[in-house]
Amino acid sequence: MLPQEGLIYHFPQGDRSASFEAVRLSLFLCLSLAGDITQKGYEKKRSKLIGAYFPQTPGKTEFPSPFHSTKFYQIDRREKKLQSKAASHTNWTSGVKRDVHTEAVQAALAKHKERKMAVPMPSKRRSLVVQTSMDAYTPPDTSSGSEGEGQGDGTSSSREGSISMEHWISRAIHGTSSTTTTTSSTASSSSSSTRSGGSGAAGGRLADVLAQHNHSAPPDVTGYTNNTANTTATDGIQVERAPGAGTAAQRQTPKYGNAELMETGDGVPVSSRVSAKIQQLVNTLKRPKRPPLREFFVDDFEELLEVQQPDPNQPKAEGAQMVAMRGEQLGVVTNWPPSLEAALQRWGTISPKAPCLTTMDTNGKPLYVLTYGKLWSRSVKVAYNLLHKLGTKQEPLVRPGDRVALVFPNNDPGAFMTAFYGCLLAEVVPVPIEVPLTRKDAGSQQIGFLLGSCGVTVALTSDACHKGLPKSPTGEIPQFKGWPKVLWFVAESKHLSKPPRDWFPHIKDANQDTAYIEYKTCKDGSVLGVTVMRIAMLTHCQALTQSCSYTEAETIVNVLDFKKDVGLWHAVLTSVMNMMHVISIPYALMKVNPLSWIQKVCQYKAKVACAKSRDMHWALVAHRDQRDINLSSLRMLVVADGSNPWSISSCDAFLNVFQTKGLKPEVICPCASSPEALTVAIRRPVEEGSTPPGRGVLSMQGLSHGVIRVDSEEKLSVLTLQDVGSVMPGAMMCVVKPEGVPLLCKTDEIGELCVCTVATGTSYYGLAGMTKNTFEVFPMSNNGAPVSEFPFTRTGLLGFIGPAGLIFVAGKMDGLMVVGGRRHNADDIVATALAVEPMKFVYRGRIAVFSITVLHDERIVVVAEQRPDSTEEDSFQWMSRVLQAIDGIHQVGVYCLALVPSNTLPKTPLGGIHLSETKQLFLEGSLHPCNVLMCPHTCVTNLPKPRQKQPEIGPASVMVGNLVSGKRIAQASGRDLGQIEDNDQARKFLFLSEVLQWRAQTTPDHVLYTLLNSRGTIASSLTCVQLHKRAEKIAAMLAERGHLQDGDHVALVYPPGIDLIVAFYGCLYAGCVPITVRPPHLQNIATTLPTVKMIVEVSRSVCVMTTQLISKLLRSKEALAAVDVRTWPPVLDTDDLPKKKPPLLYKPSNPDTLAYLDFSVSTTGMLAGVKMSHTATSAFCRSIKLQCELYPSREVAICLDPYCGLGFVLWCLCSVYSGHQSILIPPSELEVNPALWLSAVSQYKVRDTFCSYSVMELCTKGLGLQTDSLKSRGLDLSRVRTCVVVAEERPRIALTQSFSKLFKDLGLHPRAVSTSFGCRVNLAICLQGTSGPDPTTVYVDMRALRHDRVRLVERGSPHSLPLMESGKILPGVRIIIANPETKGPMGESHLGEIWVHSGHNASGYFTVYGDEALQSDHFNSRLSFGDTQTVWARTGYLGFLRRTELTDASGERHDALYVVGALEEAMELRGMRYHPIDIETSVIRTHKSITECAVFTWTNLLVVVVELDGSEQEALDLVPLVTNVVLEEHYLIVGVVVVVDIGVIPINSRGEKQRMHLRDGFLADQLDPIYVAYNM
Helix, strand or coil: CCCCCCCCCCCCCCCHHHHHHHHHHHHHHHHHHCCCCCHHHHHHHHHHHHHCCCCCCCCCCCCCCCCHHHHHHHHHHHHHHHHHHHHHCCCCCCCCCCCHHHHHHHHHHHHHHHCCCCCCCCEECHHHHCCCCCCCCCCCCCCCCCCCCCCCCHHHHHCHHHCCCCCCCCHHHHCCCCCCCCCCCCHHHCCCCCCHHHCCCCHHHHHHHHHHCCCCCCCCCCCCCCCCCCCCCCCCCCCCCCCCCCCCCCCCCCCCCCCHHHCCCCCCCCCCHHHHHHHHHHHHHHCCCCCCCCCCEECCCCEECCCCCCCCCCCCCCCCECCCEECCCCCCCCCCCCCHHHHHHHHHHHCCCCEEEEEECCCCCEEEEEEHHHHHHHHHHHHHHHHHCCECCCCECCCCCCEEEEECCCCCHHHHHHHHHHHHHCCCEEEEECCCCCCCCCCHHHHHHHHHHHCCCEEEECHHHHHHCCCCCCCCCCCCCCCCCCEEEECCHHHCCCCCCCCCCCCCCCCCCEEEEEEEECCCCCEEEEEEEHHHHHHHHHHHHHHHCCCCCCEEEECCCCCCHHHHHHHHHHHHHCCCEEEECCHHHHHHCCCHHHHHHHHHCCCEEEECHHHHHHHHHHHHHCCCCCCCCCCEEEECCCCCCCHHHHHHHHHHHHHHHCCCHHHEEEEEEECCCEEEEECCCCCCCCCCCCEEEEEHHHHHCCECCECCCCCCCEEEEEECCEECCCCEEEEECCCCCCEECECCECEEEEEECCCCCCEECCCHHHHHHHHCECCECCCCCECCCCCEEEEEEEEEECHHHCEEEEEECCCEEEECCEEEEHHHHHHHHHCCCCHHHEEEEEEEEEEEEECCEEEEEEEEEECCCCCHHHHHHHHHHHHHHHHHHHCCCCCEEEEEECCCCCECCCCCECHHHHHHHHHHCCCCCCEEEECHHHHCCCCCCCCCCCCCCCHHHHHHHHHHCCCCECEEECCCHHHCCCCCHHHHCCCHHHHHHHHHHHCCCCEEEEEECCCCCEEEEEEHHHHHHHHHHHHHHHHHCCCCCCCCEEEEECCCCHHHHHHHHHHHHHCCEEEEECCCCHHHHHHHHHHHHHHHHHCCEEEEEECHHHHHHHCCHHHHHHCCHHHCCCEEECCCCCCCCCCCCCCCCCCCCEEEEEEEECCCCCEEEEEEEHHHHHHHHHHHHHHHCCCCCCEEEEECCCCCHHHHHHHHHHHHHHCCEEEECCHHHHHCCCCHHHHHHHHCCCCEEEECHHHHHHHHHHCCCCHHHHHHCCCCCCCCCEEEECCCCCCCHHHHHHHHHHCHHHCCCHHHEEECECCCCCCCCECCCCCCCCCCEEEEEHHHHHCCECCECCCCCCCEEEEECCCCECCCEEEEEECCCCCCECECCECEEEEEEECCCCCCECCCCCCHHHHHHHHCECCCCCCCCCCEEEEEEEEEEEEEEEECCCCCEEEEEEEEEECCCCEEECCEEECHHHHHHHHHHHCCCEEEEEEEEECCEEEEEEEECCCHHHHHHHHHHHHHHHHHHHCCCEEEEEEECCCCCCECCCCCECHHHHHHHHHCCCCCCCEEEECC
């Protein structure tokens, strides 16, 4: 089978030689159709086409193996063996209990085993696969200070024995057997599946699947049938048949505008790797997905989102209303100090030698010991200097109550403590923040905003930190981004003045003043400051002392960040209150030695340790080499993130390993905390033998509906929680509904925990409204009565109070994602992803989960760092497993899963992942992932319903309906030619050749044509008589050398210029029919010459006229490689013409005979020639003359390609008819000198000029920055009345507007720029003339347009699409809008096909095959109702008419025609009509690196191809952005995203995209894409 557009040949195997000629012919046709495909693509196409017909070397022939089935069977058997082996292999060498998460994940994946999926692996260019080499071992990431940071579970180290053998994509994909990926009828194209990048498709299974679908229409993914003929979705996949079965009957679709042999893309066999993958994707997507939510309903125009109806079977809370819980009394101990400063003064004076803090260096040796005496004296010194040494005596810089920033590194707790207590003593409010490392640190800008809003002007820091800050050349510290101007003040003793003997800080009892402000990062990345009062700080320390039973002089090891949260509360505040000794372990030491904290516990016989579950996990991984660890001294291990779902597995594993080292089970004390409520709960260290702590095994399904259900039967989707102890002493706690009014929850309902106690924050600094909602909440019972007269504080934690008053936390409000009405917690999903085998795949457990809003619902995104040594295969497998695990356990789809190289996600100061920054990078497309898997097909279940086509309403009822509703039937016409009085001498003549002879006699020296070269000087010019004389010589030559007869066809292959015009009139003089053909491109003969050859053959030219240079080129070696040069008709070069005149000039008798043929390749890659009669040609010229008011005294500048359509008519014909001078500017010269066209317009003071979109784009891009220099050179465009873009498409409004804006400074009037519209059946229907009203622009609703309705909206309204009128309707042209299916007339408010009736319509297609049906349909159509007499030509373009408020010259209201797009390019998806350009416009806007985009459909999958202008690393950033924007703006799911290099999307000479060529190139695997993503 041949991978070529619509040319599918089957030959009996024997008859190869006979078929070879036929194939060669088809090859010519195919390749010349291919337009501007690349050299490489051409080679590939050629070898694929011909390959099958060359004899093969004996012994090399591959036959499809008949043994696939057995091979598959063997693989499956082997897999089963391995699995049973894996199952029998014990999991933990030390007989440890299996991890809860891992068990659940394995169960979930086992469930998926039944329904194996074959997901196409993305294709990646090799350069993208190479990973940057990293050190083989990077020390683990052990920070304790970060929030959204997961970690691999403790189990991973000992789990290597049981890596589950489940391969989501079956082993077949991984090249274990050589199976055919192609369905082919020739033995030679069998191929093995071990293709590049491990991406061979699941061949055997794919072949089976295809064999089952033995019908020619591909499976329809979108679940409705597609009946219309005018779609680009392919209707003919060929299916494998037995060799010798004869030709596969190809299903023909009545496509617009072409002869069948020229079909492209409509029957590409599934033969290439790409097609196989797409087929795989189609098959996967056909599997039943989650039932959709109740969808939108479609009102006439508005697609409304329905409020989601709750599922009647979902679990509901049934318990009684909860009762607020009280903690124990806060005991009043007589010797508790009245304030923390008082405590510090007391210990500093009565036991100055007692150690307060020991800091370790990175080798684990004590760096210094801070005693209570030193802490007291240094803090006093800091306080004195703050109040007396900053600013002047009259104007101190810092007064009591002012806020100052504390900027200290994580390895210097001593300096921090001194500064913190110094501030407390000076009654100044400290705001501890992180050290800004660079000017644009992740989140540093938001911190700056907090400092600004707190009015911070002074920042205290340490000596070492001050030296390390970035400095300007003058030695000043620059202002950080977003920061206020601050004075940096080094708060170290040696830099400070001693306070006078008589100065003492004023020590008060704890009061309502603010003690300090702790910063908190929100979900969206903004930073808030939580203010904590002195009395709250003291009460909190007392409550912690009581809960943890702290006593004087205890030793406590702290691994946490001492600047905030649990680390600050235990190791800086409560420790000083109780005169404890803190051993501080810096982050840097943990990175080098994860066991350091455990070693310090042994060394110092510490009673208490504060750590995070991550620190426990890394200690587990590293513990093997340690013999002499003894943890029996530990009475309490505070687990700061004990409320996280993943902490339980770390706690279990830690206990299992260290129980043998003296660790007692009751020592582990998880706690729950939040910046607003401080410590919410902490498990008490209990006496041995008392009741064990609580565990909850809850159903995930229940949790997602906010209900607590203890899961008994299904062990798969459960969440195991550990309790975090009971309510804090002196506090009261209740659980309220997370949204809306704070109503108490039922006992079996999850809600937000709220506490009422002195010991919480009091406000968000400076934000009164948010403060009220968080810190001043009055929970209410069902009857509306408040629970207490005191306000509660919301903790931001979701959970419930379980039996025996134990508190369970199930997640954070910040991590809540509501998808389809169900609630999921980001931390749960992190825990599931981290438990997927192989667990070591995620680099240091660095994984981020967040949701983004796309199409009115939240979508889950998972981003993980992958290990440096992982292969593509590993990544893809792990991703597949994660998707299944999350689907199985949480019953929710992941919208996007992205993997990034290790160490590339933005970090929080202590090494965690900065979540909001990661989300920001993802959304703006600068995350640079190395692997992406999008699953919109499985996740997006709230698309609007597909449009159900109404049963055919007859054209009569449509017309009546329009009349009843008062709508006009859409029809319009230009001025009537008969009514126009003009002194048009040329009208006397029926033929252009006669007009030229008349002009040569009456005005022989009048210049008709001037050709400019790239320097802007005149290359040559032609007067009337010169043109006439040279044309006579050509005619003589044709008769003499060519021996041509009347009506013979002659191909004119000339560069744009004067020779082309001369040759054209020479042909008319000789009675021949000229066909203008674009010459082959010198640098690209292989791809352009076949098109020339094809036009020559299809047009039946008996001779080729050209220049000497091109004539040599046609027979050159390069040409020989591209085409068979022996089959050219005679080639005449016209450089030296004979001297003699022809005996007689040809006098045509019948004006309806052919004047010339116009050949052009349409945007869908079809080559179509139309016939222009003499009558039509003269009518055409007259119509343009009247519209543009062209007279001999006028000058017109033309920068167009002169080979087809209006471009050719303006270049060659109009000047002869109207007598005006044409200044000809070949567009190719603009590549050398972009200013050429505009300079010529200015220099010749031209009033009317014509150009193409490619010329306009060249000027906009090439001259964008040069307008000033052009102005200084005197370029002036103020005389231009009309600058018309000649086009056969919807006006490119963005381009014309930017062109107008750009050159406004050079005098260009914005109203001068307009466009024209023509097509194959009529080369110019509209053209903005000189006297008509200005072109109008309307805004239409894009959603209505998809239903073929036109609804005008205001500019800037959502879903609005600007459309510009395509110029004024030419004189003598009538237009009507008709329904392309029923052929009935349509009303003004509908989109329909533009039909045209005019004297200059072409008279038919010129085809070799004489397909009369198409001919009559396109050129001789009649309406099925109403005016059934008039004969119309169908343009094949959709558009609508609008009556505007403007009046035309005759005083009538002006009718404007708006072209929307080509019928054959429109894509029918979900029952609606989409125009590629609209989707492309949306896509181009999404990212700065997307320079061009093209879309097409394949088996009802939408394929988006984008050109990337940037490094290949950015390619994968585009996939989510493209998918999002198409969903949001067009309600479509993108099936495949292809990222290619600049210039891959083929464009024809008019600058229009050749989407069908692109499609064929993609399916035949010729694009060499950077990345292909198959969305699931």
